[in-house]
Amino acid sequence: MISTETLLLSLTIFCARVVDVSLSTIRQVMIIRGKRAISFGIAFVENLIWVFAVSKVLQDLSEPITAFAFALGFATGTFVGITLEGKLLIGEQVVKVFTSMGDEVADYLRSNGFRLTEFMGKGRDGDVSLLFVQVRRRDAQKVSTLARKLDPACYLLVEDIRFQQRAAT
Numbered sequence: 001m002i003s004t005e006t007l008l009l010s011l012t013i014f015c016a017r018v019v020d021v022s023l024s025t026i027r028q029v030m031i032i033r034g035k036r037a038i039s040f041g042i043a044f045v046e047n048l049i050w051v052f053a054v055s056k057v058l059q060d061l062s063e064p065i066t067a068f069a070f071a072l073g074f075a076t077g078t079f080v081g082i083t084l085e086g087k088l089l090i091g092e093q094v095v096k097v098f099t100s101m102g103d104e105v106a107d108y109l110r111s112n113g114f115r116l117t118e119f120m121g122k123g124r125d126g127d128v129s130l131l132f133v134q135v136r137r138r139d140a141q142k143v144s145t146l147a148r149k150l151d152p153a154c155y156l157l158v159e160d161i162r163f164q165q166r167a168a169t
Contacts, residue, residue, distance in 0.1 A: 002065055010069035013053050017073025018080055020049035025081025026088075032160075033091050089138040091160060095131075097147045098155040102129020105150050109133060112146055134161065 027042040053073070057066045099105045106118050109131065119130040133143050137160075144156050 002063075006063050006065060009056060010063075010065045013056050013066055014069040014073040014076070016049050016053040016056075017070055018077040020046045020053065021074050021077025022081035022084060023049070025078065025085055029085050029090065089136070091137050093135060093137050093140045094159050094161055095133045095135060095140050095143040095147075096157040096159070097129075097131040097133065097143075098123070098157075099129050099131065099147065099151045100125070100127065100153075101151045102131065105129070105147050105154065106131055108150050109143065109146055112142075114139075114143060114146075 023042050023046040027039050027046060030039040030042065053070060057070050060066065097105060097109075100123075102118060102120070106116060106129065109116055114133050114135065116131050116133040119132070121128050121130055131147075135143055140158050144158070147154050147156065
């Protein structure tokens, strides 16, 4: 029979792993976005928690439930981290709208407060406008919805922006 102390230790290890792996996921996103200072701070806390969790598992290898809690915490932390990252919506994205109704869609997006740059091109079926709309990540879906409202056949491409630089004015 497993003691209450072992169960509490296993729960602690599980929770520690959920937190440290969730932080790891967020840290990786910050690295991709070039956020060095934030990545540094997260890495420090993440590894303090990891050392604690590993040391608790290694203290008594005769209790397999602690190793199970460690592994389950890792898997759960991965899920939680991805979920959190999806909800935080950190960063900038560019929504590229390919449309045959360029002027109308561009005017509509501008009237809804979005800045964009319009390019003309030729597609498989003739002339096409390519609209580049840079937005905060949380606004990308709104741009997509507005563009589809006017042109349900438009093609949308959303990309993360890793680096941006403007000329000094």
